Structure formats: C-alpha cells, structure tokens
Amino acid sequence: MSLQVTLKILRSRPHQEQRYDTFDVTVPDAANVLDAIEQAWAHHDRDLMFRHACHHASCGTCAVRINGREKLPCIAPVKDYDGGEIKIEPLRNFPIVGDLVVDVAPFFQNQEASDFIITRPTENELDGKAIAHTQGLDPESAPTVPFNRFENCVECGICLSACPTMSADYKFFGPAGLAAIKRQLDKTTDANEREKLLHLADDEHGVWRCHSAWECTEACPQSVFPAESIMALRKEINAQRFKKFFRL
Amino acid sequence: MNLYRPELKRFRFLRWFDFRSWRLGMLAYILNRVTAIGLVVYLYLHLAVLFLLAQGPSGWDPFIQIARTPWFLMLDVILLAGLLIHGLNGLRVALTGFGYGVRSQKPLFIALMIFAAIVLAVGVFKMFMG
Known part of the structure; x- marks a missing residue:
C-alpha cells in the first residue's frame, strides 16, 4: 500500500525572498514525514536543504515544524496527516541557513x-530497579556491569x-x-x-x-x-x- | 506576512498568536497577556472617569445614567471576566513558578477557569438582576 501526499515546504536562502514549494510524492503507508521529504529531494528538487541522520529519534537532527507544530519527522507517520497537505517549515527562533536547516x-x-x-554518571540500576531484573540481562553479571546511559x-x-x-x-x-x-x-x-x-x-x-x-x-x-x-x-x-x- | 523571516524581529510577538501551536498552557499564556493589556487600558479609563468627579454633579450624574445601561454593564462583565482570568491564572503561574503543582498545571488551569466561570455567572446575575 502507498500514500499520495502533498508537501508544502518553506524554501529560503540568504538574501532571497522566501516561498513555499509544493511537492506531490508517493510513499509507503508506513512511511514517516522524513521519508516523504527524502522523496521530494530525490525525485523533485535536489536543492532542497534538510538535515537528518538516525531516522529513529535518537539524534534530534531532523526537527522541523509540521503543520505548525514542532516534530521529529523521522517518527511522524505520514498517515497521521492523511488526506491533507503537509506544511513543513524550519524550527523557529533559530537563524535559517537554508530551507529546513537552521543554525543550532x-x-x-x-x-x-x-x-x-x-551521558549520566555510571549507573547500577535502571529507573530504580537493579539492572539484573532487566529482561535479557544475565542476573549473575549484571551487578558487576554498571553502564553509562545517554540523557533523554x-x-x-x-x-x-x-x-x-x-x-x-x-x-x-x-x-x-x-x-x-x-x-x-x-x-x-x-x-x-x-x-x-x-x-x-x-x-x-x-x-x-x-x-x-x-x-x-x-x-x-x-x-x-x-x-x-x-x-x-x-x-x-x-x-x-x-x-x-x-x-x- | 511571513513570520519566519529573521529580519522581521519587531513582529516576533505575533508568533504568540500563531494558533497552530496552541495548547492549553499556551492558551493560558495568551489569555494572561490579553487580559493584562485590557486591565491596563481599564485602569487609565477608570482614572479618566474619576476625573469627572472633579466637575461636580453636572459631570458625574450623566455618566452614572450611562453606566446603568445594559450596554455599559456588558463592559463590566468583560472587566470582571478579565479580572478573574488574569487573577486566577496568575495564582496558577505563581504556584507552579515556585515549584508547586507543576505536573498538575493543566487540571489546575481548567479548575480555576471553571471557578472563574461560576463567579462570573453569579456576577452577571447580580449585575443584571440584582
């Protein structure tokens, strides 16, 4: 199954008038908005500037505003915007480098x-529970294997x-x-x-x-x-x- | 007007009214600002009206006649609504600002606004029927 979506993306470059460009793209129904942006870049406009890395919400690089609200497009399902145009703008309150890329x-x-x-300091427990209780960890080795956890x-x-x-x-x-x-x-x-x-x-x-x-x-x-x-x-x-x- | 143009710094406050971002906390934030501006305007109007006292009964009595008309009483209703929203929401902001009820800021806002609506309803009844 695939979805037809229209992306309306704010385009900007230094010293140029800003405008919205629309792109009609087809993505799988399980696709996220970032996939749709990549489709627009791959098939319509290679000048489109956007930033991404991990595709699963651990790097935070791709953040934009989708229909006015700040989101990570890598975890925003296209089907949540089914039937409507998806307006994509860069984050506010940052200088714009170009299109969806801002200077962070x-x-x-x-x-x-x-x-x-x-990272947090080395921990022996996970959210108040000894890590030995965590499924998949060897209870024998767990108390001796503290770990470094990334901040949320x-x-x-x-x-x-x-x-x-x-x-x-x-x-x-x-x-x-x-x-x-x-x-x-x-x-x-x-x-x-x-x-x-x-x-x-x-x-x-x-x-x-x-x-x-x-x-x-x-x-x-x-x-x-x-x-x-x-x-x-x-x-x-x-x-x-x-x-x-x-x-x- | 495109509000995302960085050079339009003097219009940045208009982003407060970008309703696409509105959630309950933001609604409370905007309500507090709008009511604050309204109350400041009222303060100056109030001072101007009090100035009529200096003109004696010839200036004051005609004003009192106008103040008792239903249209003027509607302004009192708006004033009371502004006072209740600003005052009660201010209480919420002060409480959460000191670290109390932080996780309950939404239910707190809803509860206080329900209380404001009840007091406003009683006030309207007293104004028009009392």
Whole structure:
C-alpha cells in the first residue's frame, strides 16, 4: 500500500525572498514525514536543504515544524496527516541557513555553558530497579556491569522553537539550556559548583524570563519536561535566597 | 506576512498568536497577556472617569445614567471576566513558578477557569438582576 501526499515546504536562502514549494510524492503507508521529504529531494528538487541522520529519534537532527507544530519527522507517520497537505517549515527562533536547516549553534552554546555532558554518571540500576531484573540481562553479571546511559534529551532544539518567550527574547537561556543546568545541579553535591550553576540560572534572561506557557514540555519528543526543570531551579534559587536572607 | 523571516524581529510577538501551536498552557499564556493589556487600558479609563468627579454633579450624574445601561454593564462583565482570568491564572503561574503543582498545571488551569466561570455567572446575575 502507498500514500499520495502533498508537501508544502518553506524554501529560503540568504538574501532571497522566501516561498513555499509544493511537492506531490508517493510513499509507503508506513512511511514517516522524513521519508516523504527524502522523496521530494530525490525525485523533485535536489536543492532542497534538510538535515537528518538516525531516522529513529535518537539524534534530534531532523526537527522541523509540521503543520505548525514542532516534530521529529523521522517518527511522524505520514498517515497521521492523511488526506491533507503537509506544511513543513524550519524550527523557529533559530537563524535559517537554508530551507529546513537552521543554525543550532546558540542551542549548543547554552548547553555547554553549564558543562552539560550527554551521558549520566555510571549507573547500577535502571529507573530504580537493579539492572539484573532487566529482561535479557544475565542476573549473575549484571551487578558487576554498571553502564553509562545517554540523557533523554536528544538536543533537537524543538523546545526552543516552541517557546514563546524565545520568540520575544533571543537572549533567553532557553528550556534545554536551563534543563541542562538542572541536570548538572542534580549530579553534584559540591557547594561551589551548585552556587555556580544556580548563579547561571538566576539571571534576567534565565529562569525568571520563562512565562510558563509549558510549550517546551508539550512539544518535547523525549519527555524531558524542561519546564519542570525551570520551575525546580526557581524553587532552588528561592530556597537559597530565603536561607541567605534569614542567615539559616 | 511571513513570520519566519529573521529580519522581521519587531513582529516576533505575533508568533504568540500563531494558533497552530496552541495548547492549553499556551492558551493560558495568551489569555494572561490579553487580559493584562485590557486591565491596563481599564485602569487609565477608570482614572479618566474619576476625573469627572472633579466637575461636580453636572459631570458625574450623566455618566452614572450611562453606566446603568445594559450596554455599559456588558463592559463590566468583560472587566470582571478579565479580572478573574488574569487573577486566577496568575495564582496558577505563581504556584507552579515556585515549584508547586507543576505536573498538575493543566487540571489546575481548567479548575480555576471553571471557578472563574461560576463567579462570573453569579456576577452577571447580580449585575443584571440584582
């Protein structure tokens, strides 16, 4: 079985007028939107700029807006948009390089500011359960084989695109950057390091700039809950101020 | 107008009203901003109306006659709705902002808006029937 879909893609190049191009493509009914974009590139326009890598939502590279909402097209089934035109636009709040490709440098700069690393510390358990209980693992060897787990955040930039505050304030540290600070904070008990991280978040363009639209958490394809991290940071900062004020 | 053109920075706020992205949290966000602007406009109107007091009964009494008309009372209904939405949603934002009820922000918004609707209904009844 195959599906006929019409893609309406925002085209742009530096110093050129933006326009929408439409492409009629045929894809298998199990195809995702990224497959349809690839069809458009392969059969209609080799100049079409888009970015992708893993095809299974672990790299976050392909993030775009599909019919106005931020999505990873590699896991967005075409049949979910059955019968209608699929409008594809680049992520918002990033400089556009061309077509669907945006410059994600500001995103990674903010991640780096908190010394964010992509793996968690070595773990002996999985979500609170000893890894020996995990199906397929040898119970004998499991306790002696701790593992490094990747963070849930795939660094797709969707949260920055969905954030309305980001639209109004490009200096805003952004949901992903603030969530990275929270994760770093959770990893350390060192007072100086915690002070440094909270100082980074406690800024006019930090946690206080968030106006609680919750779009980052809603749009996140990996259930990272960046908005909750922002609120948790505020709580920590308030607790710190309270303690300082009352000299506790 | 294409809002994705990076050079159109002064129109970025229009993205708030890009309804394709609206979810409940975003709706609450937009409602809070619209009601805030409405309440600021009301504040200045209120000051202008109070200025009529300085003109004595000749200025004030005709205004009171207008203020009792159903059309004017409708403005009071809008004002009350704005106050309730902004105030109660503000309470939600403050609570979640301090880390309380973060996971319940959606049900909290729905519950507070139902409460606002009930208070508004009582207010409308009092205004028009009381």
